[in-house]
Amino acid sequence: MARLVLFSLFFFFLSILLQIQPGVGAADDDECKPEICGDIVIRFPFRLIERHSDHCGYHGFDLSCSPNYQTILNLPLTTSSSSSSNVVVITHIDYGSQMLYAEDPDGCFVKNFENFNFSASPFQLFHTYDIFYYFSCPHDSSYKGINSSELCPPYYELPCPVDCASDSTQQVYAVSINAELYNLPPWPCKSITKISDLKHFSLNWSEPMCGHCESLQKLCRFRDINNTQHNLTEHETECYGELKQVKQPRDFSKKLIITGYCLTSLVILVGVSLTYSILTSDDNKRY
Missing domain, CATH: 1.10.287 (Helix Hairpins)
Structure with missing residues (x-):
């Protein structure tokens, strides 16, 4: 027994x-199946470097997954700033509207903004609500704005110092987009960018156009040139299959x-x- x-x-x-x-x-x-990093589903046009082959993603849409399950995007840098950090953390991907929601790991995006070479990237900065202008003023200039962030007006009608982006050569100021023209820092101060938040920002992409596949509840991929009679470029995509919820945890x-x-x-x-x-x-x- x-x-x-x-x-x-x-x-x-x-x-x-x-x-x-x-x-x-x-x-x-x-x-090339969809993968998960943290709470983010990664699929074409993106690829997860650790798990997907090169052909699984569009050029420049390479993401990596950190040991603590953060989705990382490396933006291209200008030649003069090759030693700067090019890492941004992706917090959400909206495949339908072709938008990336990201944050600067140091909490000071404007500090690294000038180092990013967006002309060499498939992603562009997307401006949302509550836009602020950011200006860089040399310390030896005659302009002196508010010298403490604690004294800033609630809606930044006057230029307020941004200490995290300032250094020994420049003082960076933030001012509301609705501020009066005469309140903006004068030359030799120069405008750096306009964003809505020091830490959080949005990026969008126009190519490849896969957003319509989402509305059809389908996936997107490179079109198989070998199975068609048309003269296609390697960048053409197609909708296929069925968009299903990825249920596997990370x-x-x-x-x-x-x-x-x-x-x-x-x-x-x-x-x-x-x-x-x-x-x-x-x-x-x-x-």
């Missing part, structure tokens, strides 16, 4: 283990591996017990 129970347990756990393993193999065959693979290890251990344990039972039974028969 004990031997029958051990045999039953052995084949039960073995069948569970065999059911899990093919599922992993099948997922690996689809190298640590699904880890849980799967742990489950596999546990089941493997149980199979080994049952096998050892079964072998011991058989050997013990044979010894008893001899006596």
